[in-house]
Amino acid sequence: MALMILRSLKIMDEAREAVFEEAGDYTGAKLAMWLFILSELLLFGGMFILYSGYRYKNPVDFHHASRELEVILGTLNTIILLTSSLSVAASIAAIQKGQRKLSMVLLMATLALGLLFLANKGFEWGAKIEHGIYPNSPTLLARSKGEILFFGLYYVMTGLHGLHVLVGVCVFSVMLILIAKGTLNQRRFVPLENAGLYWHLVDIIWIFLYPLFYLIT
Amino acid sequence: MKSDGATGSIRPRISFYEDHGKYRGILSWILTQDHKRIGLLYLVFVIGFFFSGVILGFFMRLQMLAPGTIMKPQTYNSLFTLHGIIMIFLVVIPAIPTIFGNFFLPIQIGARDVAFPRINLLSWWLFISGGIIVVISVFTGGGPPDTGWTFYAPYSLRTTVNVPLAVFGVFVLGMSSILTGINLVTTTHRLRAPGMTWRRLPLFVWAIYSTSWVQILVTPVIGITLILIIMERFFGVGVFDPAKGGDPILYQHMFWIYSHPATYIMILPAMGIISDVVPVFARKKIFGYMAIAISGVAIAAVGSLVWGHHMFVSGQSDFADILFSLLTFLVAIPSAIKVFNWVATLHKGSIVIEPPLLFCLAFIFLFSIGGLTGLIQGALAPNMHLHDTYWIPGHFHYIIFGGMGFGLFAAFHYWFPKMFGRMYNRKTAMRAWAVMLVGFNIFYFSMLLLGWEGMPRRYYDYLPQFRTLHMTATFGSWILIAGLILMFANLFRGLFKGEKAEDNPWDAATLEWQIPSPPPTENFEKIPVIQHGPHDFKELENNG
Amino acid sequence: MKPEEEPHVTKYQTYVLVWVGLVILTGTTFSVAGMELGGWTVLIALAIAGTKSGLVLNYFMHLRSERLLIFKVIIPLVMAVFLVFILLTFSDLAFRGGAR
Numbered sequence: 001m002a003l004m005i006l007r008s009l010k011i012m013d014e015a016r017e018a019v020f021e022e023a024g025d026y027t028g029a030k031l032a033m034w035l036f037i038l039s040e041l042l043l044f045g046g047m048f049i050l051y052s053g054y055r056y057k058n059p060v061d062f063h064h065a066s067r068e069l070e071v072i073l074g075t076l077n078t079i080i081l082l083t084s085s086l087s088v089a090a091s092i093a094a095i096q097k098g099q100r101k102l103s104m105v106l107l108m109a110t111l112a113l114g115l116l117f118l119a120n121k122g123f124e125w126g127a128k129i130e131h132g133i134y135p136n137s138p139t140l141l142a143r144s145k146g147e148i149l150f151f152g153l154y155y156v157m158t159g160l161h162g163l164h165v166l167v168g169v170c171v172f173s174v175m176l177i178l179i180a181k182g183t184l185n186q187r188r189f190v191p192l193e194n195a196g197l198y199w200h201l202v203d204i205i206w207i208f209l210y211p212l213f214y215l216i217t
Numbered sequence: 218m219k220s221d222g223a224t225g226s227i228r229p230r231i232s233f234y235e236d237h238g239k240y241r242g243i244l245s246w247i248l249t250q251d252h253k254r255i256g257l258l259y260l261v262f263v264i265g266f267f268f269s270g271v272i273l274g275f276f277m278r279l280q281m282l283a284p285g286t287i288m289k290p291q292t293y294n295s296l297f298t299l300h301g302i303i304m305i306f307l308v309v310i311p312a313i314p315t316i317f318g319n320f321f322l323p324i325q326i327g328a329r330d331v332a333f334p335r336i337n338l339l340s341w342w343l344f345i346s347g348g349i350i351v352v353i354s355v356f357t358g359g360g361p362p363d364t365g366w367t368f369y370a371p372y373s374l375r376t377t378v379n380v381p382l383a384v385f386g387v388f389v390l391g392m393s394s395i396l397t398g399i400n401l402v403t404t405t406h407r408l409r410a411p412g413m414t415w416r417r418l419p420l421f422v423w424a425i426y427s428t429s430w431v432q433i434l435v436t437p438v439i440g441i442t443l444i445l446i447i448m449e450r451f452f453g454v455g456v457f458d459p460a461k462g463g464d465p466i467l468y469q470h471m472f473w474i475y476s477h478p479a480t481y482i483m484i485l486p487a488m489g490i491i492s493d494v495v496p497v498f499a500r501k502k503i504f505g506y507m508a509i510a511i512s513g514v515a516i517a518a519v520g521s522l523v524w525g526h527h528m529f530v531s532g533q534s535d536f537a538d539i540l541f542s543l544l545t546f547l548v549a550i551p552s553a554i555k556v557f558n559w560v561a562t563l564h565k566g567s568i569v570i571e572p573p574l575l576f577c578l579a580f581i582f583l584f585s586i587g588g589l590t591g592l593i594q595g596a597l598a599p600n601m602h603l604h605d606t607y608w609i610p611g612h613f614h615y616i617i618f619g620g621m622g623f624g625l626f627a628a629f630h631y632w633f634p635k636m637f638g639r640m641y642n643r644k645t646a647m648r649a650w651a652v653m654l655v656g657f658n659i660f661y662f663s664m665l666l667l668g669w670e671g672m673p674r675r676y677y678d679y680l681p682q683f684r685t686l687h688m689t690a691t692f693g694s695w696i697l698i699a700g701l702i703l704m705f706a707n708l709f710r711g712l713f714k715g716e717k718a719e720d721n722p723w724d725a726a727t728l729e730w731q732i733p734s735p736p737p738t739e740n741f742e743k744i745p746v747i748q749h750g751p752h753d754f755k756e757l758e759n760n761g
Numbered sequence: 762m763k764p765e766e767e768p769h770v771t772k773y774q775t776y777v778l779v780w781v782g783l784v785i786l787t788g789t790t791f792s793v794a795g796m797e798l799g800g801w802t803v804l805i806a807l808a809i810a811g812t813k814s815g816l817v818l819n820y821f822m823h824l825r826s827e828r829l830l831i832f833k834v835i836i837p838l839v840m841a842v843f844l845v846f847i848l849l850t851f852s853d854l855a856f857r858g859g860a861r
Contacts, residue, residue, distance in 0.1 A: 026768075028332050028407040031831065035399040035433055038839045043437035045843045046471060050445075050456060052847060053467055053854050071791075078787050086780040089771070089821040096770045136453030145462025152454040152461070156445065193768075200822045204814045210787075211806040215794035406831060434842055470850050522845060525853065534856035540849070 026190055033194040037201045040164075044205050047157050051212060054149045061146020066216035068133070069154070070124055074214035077120050078206060084113035085203045088172075088196045098186040100179060107176050107192075110199070114169040121162050125155075154213055161209060164202045171195050232638070236738040250334035251738060255341050256320030257636070263316060264705070266307040266348060273300040275698060282691040286678055293677035294363035295378070299355065301366025302383065306390045307348050309621055310479055311397075313486035314432075315344070317628050318401055318425040320636065324729040325419045327410025327747060329739040332403040336396055343393035350386030354379040365675060367476070370457035370468040374449050381450050384443045391436045391443075394482075398432030401425055412747030419727045419751040420503065423510040424489020427517045431478050431485075435521060439475035442468070466531050473524035481520040483617060484584075485513055487624025488555055491577045493751070494631050495559050497725040498574035499566025502752040505558040512551035519548040529600045538597055545595040552588055556581060571723070572646040576627030579654055583619025587612055590665060605675075608668025614661045626650075629708060634718030638735045641711030649704035656696030663690035727751045769826040779820045786813050 055062045091106035128151075132139030135152055175192050178184040184192055233253045237245035246254055277296050280288055288296075319337065323330055331337050355361040358379030364372055373380050405426045409418075448454045455461030457468040496503045503509060525533060525541030559581055568574070590612040594603050603609065634640050667686045672679060679687065721730040726749075732740060790809040798805065818836060819825040827833065 025332065025407055027829070028403050031406060032333060032336075032399050032403045034832065034835055035402060036395075038835055039395050039399075039433050039437045041839050042434055042843065043441050045839075045846070046438040046441035046474075047445075048843075049471070049847055049850055050467060053464070053850060054456075054462070056851070056854060057464075058462065075787065075791055079784060082780060082783045082787065085817060085821050086776055089776050090773055093771055093773060093776070096768065135448075135455065141461070148455045148461045149463065152456050155452075156448055156454055156456070160444075197822055200817050203821075204817055207813045207817070208807075208810050211790050211794070211810055215790065215806060217794050217797075217802050434839070438846075466853065467850075470853065474846055474850075521842070522849060525849065533853040534858065536856040537849070537853035540852050 029190045029194065030197075033197050037197060040201055041205075044157070044160070047153065047160070048208070048212075051153050051157070054146070054153065055212075055216075058144075058146025058149060061144050062150050063216050065147040065150035065154075066213060068128075069214050070127070071214050073120055073124055074210055077117050078210045080113050080117050080120070081203045081206050084110045084117070085200050087113065088199050092189065092193050092196050095179065095184065095186060095189050095192060100185070104176060104179050107172060107179065111169055111172050111176070114165055114172070114199075118162060118165055118169070121158065121165075125158075157209060158213070161202065161205055164205070168195070168199050168202055171198065230737050230742070232733070232735045233738045234735060238738075248338070250330070250338055252319045252323050252330045252334065252337060253636075253736060255337050256316050256318075258341055259311065259315040259319065259344065262345065262348065263308055263312045266303050270300055270304040270308060271698065271701065273297075273303065275694070278691040278694045280677060281679070281687050283688065284679060284681055284684060288677075290677045291360075291363060294365075294675070295355075295361040297675055298362045298365050302351060302362070302387065304617075305366055305479070306387050307344075307351070309483045309617055310394065311344060311390075312625055313490065313621070313628065314397060314401065314425055314428055314482075315340070317421075317490070317632065318397070318428075318486065321632065321729055322401060322422055322425050323404060323408065324732065324736065324740050325422050325727055325751075326405065326408060327413050327728055327741065327745050328404065328408035329741065329744075331400050332407055333400050336400055340393045340396045340400070343389055343396070347386045347388075347390035347393060350389060351383055354382035354386060358382055367472060368443075368446060369472075370446070370449070370463070370465045371459060373446055374458055381447045384446050388440055388443045391440045394432050395436050398429035398436075401429040402433065405429075410744050410747055412745075414747075416507070417747055417750045418510075420492035420506070420509055420513075421486075421489040421727075424485045424492065424513050427513045428482050428485045428489075431482050431517045431521070435475045435478045438471060439479075442471040442475070445471075466528070466533055469528050469531055470524070470533075473527045474521075477524035477527065478517070478521045480613075480616070481516055483621045484624075485516060487580065487621040488513065490624045490628045490631070491559060491580055492555070493727065494573045494577050494627055495562050496752045497631075497723050497754075498569045498571060498577075499563050500569065500754055501562055501566040502750075503558065504561035504564075505554075506750070506752075508554055509558050512554045515551040516548060519544065519551070523548055526595055526600075529597060530604045542595055542597050546592065549588060549592055549595075556585060556588075571630075572641075572643055572650060573627050573631035573723070575647060575650050576623050576630060579650065580620055580623040580627065583615050583623060583657070587615030587617075587619055590615065602671070603668055605673055606668035607664045607672045607674050610674055611661050611664030611668055614664070619657060619661070626704065631723070632729075633708065633711065634722050635729055635734045635736070637712055637715075638718055639711055639715035640718045640722065641708050641715050645707040646704065649700050649707060651700075652703060653697055653700030656693050656698070656700055659693030660690050660697055661693070663687075663693060724754060726753050769823070771820070771823070771826075775820060779816050782816055783813055786816075 087106045087109040091103045091110065094100075094103035094106060128134065133151055134140065135155055140148055140151055172195060175184065175195050178191070233251055238249065238251070239245075240248050246258060249255060249258075273296050276288075277293070277300060280286065280293055280296075286293075319331070358381070360378045362368070362373075362376075362378050362380050362383045364376060364378075364380060368380065368384060373384075405418075405422060445454070445456050449457060453461075455463050457463040457465055459465060492503060492509050523541055523545045525537050526545045529538050529542070559577075590608070594600050594608060594612060630641070630646055663686045667683055667690070668674075670683065670686070672683045672686075718734050720732070720734050723730070728745065728747075729736070731745070786809050790806055793805055793809070794802070796802075824832060824836065
């Protein structure tokens with residue numbers, strides 16, 4: 001009797017160990033991605049600290065400079081990014097439900113929207129640069145200190161954000177290929193989910209950039 | 218008859234040195250995913266960078282031996298800048314988490330490796346890359362940076378030396394740090410063995426865990442600050458440049474928001490080592506386990522609120538001065554709790570005098586001096602006089618070198634037999650310790666006195682009235698270096714000629730001592746089921 | 762993944778509803794910007810942005826359906842850290858007095 005109990009205890013231990021070791025850690029992968037997101041939030045957070053300090057010191061200049069930005073384009077870009085978050089979230093839901101083709105279509109939509117965002121941004125920047133407004137330009141340096149700071153922050157913050165969008169677009173392209181090949185599927189989709197988390201982070205940063213740069217009244 | 222009982226795959230019982238995995242030779246090291254090998258890779262390079270830092274320091278002290286000069290002022294500026302960058306970013310911040318956190322945290326929680334072994338390898342490659350970039354900056358683009366490791370604007374924006382590359386190197390090192398932090402937090406949350414509750418974790422794990430959170434949360438702030446310096450230098454963005462409306466004091470805020478908590482990244486892991494080692498050599502449970510665990514978290518938290526104490530005379534508002542000074546006094550409390558608890562652990566313990574304990578005792582003594590001097594400079598009125606004098610490097614070398622450094626050396630001497638399967642010469646180790654302790658105090662106490670007398674820091678020459686103290690300091694530094702050489706030579710010798718070590722030479726109770734020395738790949742034959750805490754020594758069991 | 766880790770699969774409908782909310786809030790913040798609200802403008806803009814972020818975090822990023830304590834803690838944690846950094850920095854900037 002004792003031997004049977006001991007044997008079953010040992011089997012339970014081994015079973016626990018097997019499950020413990022062989023079950024890939026979905027929660028762990030998600031946790032790590034979230035921790036990375038925290039670090040990105042503070043990366044941009046640092047610049048938001050600078051933004052708030054300089055806006056506090058130069059409220060009028062920031063207001064004037066903000067009016068030179070294309071509000072319509074900024075608002076359009078906001079909608080674009082929000083929609084791309086919808087499409088990637090739906091893409092992940094689709095793959096979880098085993099709807100591979102739908103997942104790919106939605107992911108392609110996300111990609112397209114991301115590229116559209118970048119195109120708009122490029123257009124905005126191009127227009128400003130043509131008017132001589134860019135860091136260290138003679139036109140900009142002739143303006144007030146607050147305006148110089150505004151545009152300095154504008155270029156750096158939207159530039160860094162744009163870089164993150166670009167990275168997201170590249171990552172999604174890879175994900176698209178992996179789904180097509182079947183490497184990512186209904187059983188194994190955490191890389192896509194993590195890529196989605198990253199993209200939502202990029203969206204959230206823009207959610208704050210938008211009013212702080214385009215809507216200063 | 219001993220029953221084997223293993224099901225599924227058979228774990229190799231050979232040491233992790235012999236089990237080289239997919240690759241051979243050097244590739245089996247630099248492409249490894251084994252946390253123990255990665256820990257050793259860090260060990261080699263951290264020690265290498267440490268020695269470069271010491272050599273730079275040696276030349277600094279040579280310059281300051283007597284009034285007059287043996288080098289150009291520009292050279293001296295670059296010496297202290299590089300000494301700071303190397304020691305802080307390539308030695309003190311990474312050392313304990315990347316060497317001992319990597320090697321021992323998984324074992325101490327009963328895991329086979331960290332949560333993400335490939336990211337662990339990436340962290341090491343980023344560390345090496347960052348180091349190489351910093352070294353290259355010395356020889357290119359106008360020469361090595363001369364701004365001090367603090368890179369203050371606007372000078373860092375204007376000086377014609379290679380600030381961008383050096384700063385980029387530090388940025389890469391920051392990425393390495395963040396990834397290590399993410400890996401170790403996830404590992405601690407997800408890979409604890411059955412029965413390894415948070416309250417049974419070794420205090421070293423608690424310390425590394427708290428440190429990792431700080432790494433994740435504050436490193437990005439210096440990341441963005443360094444990027445902004447590069448942007449300013451290449452594109453003239455204007456964010457820190459007064460000519461364009463930028464505020465240099467804001468630079469200091471951004472810089473110290475990271476760099477002050479960074480000092481806690483430096484000291485918390487060392488405190489974790491003290492908390493693990495002292496009970497073993499007092500043969501007694503730590504006094505106040507939860508107090509030590511939580512005080513580590515408290516230090517991490519409150520320590521993130523005090524950065525303005527580096528800026529009392531920078532021009533920041535009086536209100537900020539007062540606020541930061543108050544917060545600085547508060548952060549002393551959890552540190553004091555730890556010191557009290559370590560001493561209480563020793564009290565009425567059965568003390569075993571061995572090198573690891575000696576380094577711990579030195580830590581407690583030197584860290585206390587450093588901490589107390591910190592209180593003095595944390596008060597606004599004295600700070601007026603002490604800021605930018607030798608008092609400050611005196612203070613921080615007591616904390617960083619006396620604290621973190623001696624904690625690191627304690628870890629070397631404690632875990633050496635486990636990592637290498639051999640024992641070093643304990644008598645020589647104790648002699649090296651004594652030499653270092655004497656040299657250290659002659660050196661750095663002289664600095665405190667120099668600062669008190671008004672000797673400014675980062676000066677390449679000085680007035681004759683400071684001559685005696687400078688000479689004493691330099692002599693002290695030579696004694697200290699002699700002790701360091703003796704210590705490392707002894708350890709190095711032990712590596713090859715030392716006696717074979719037992720699995721548990723110190724009779725400790727944490728998990729790493731229950732497996733062979735050196736450990737096998739994947740650490741455990743079977744993942745253990747934990748039934749007791751980290752300080753359940755055999756004597757305590759026997760005494761009931 | 763372990764059986765107890767099976768993720769909560771959100772309905773497409775929920776996502777679309779959240780998106781509609783986000784678009785409405787964007788429109789709101791756009792209109793509010795046109796109004797004369799003085800010092801309140803920034804706070805309202807931030808409140809709206811915060812609400813939008815909350816929707817993204819909770820629904821698109823599934824924070825709402827996470828069970829473990831750690832997931833509930835991390836966003837408040839990073840908000841607290843950021844808040845502290847800004848407040849302490851402003852303890853300097855807002856009280857400089859004398860020559861700026």
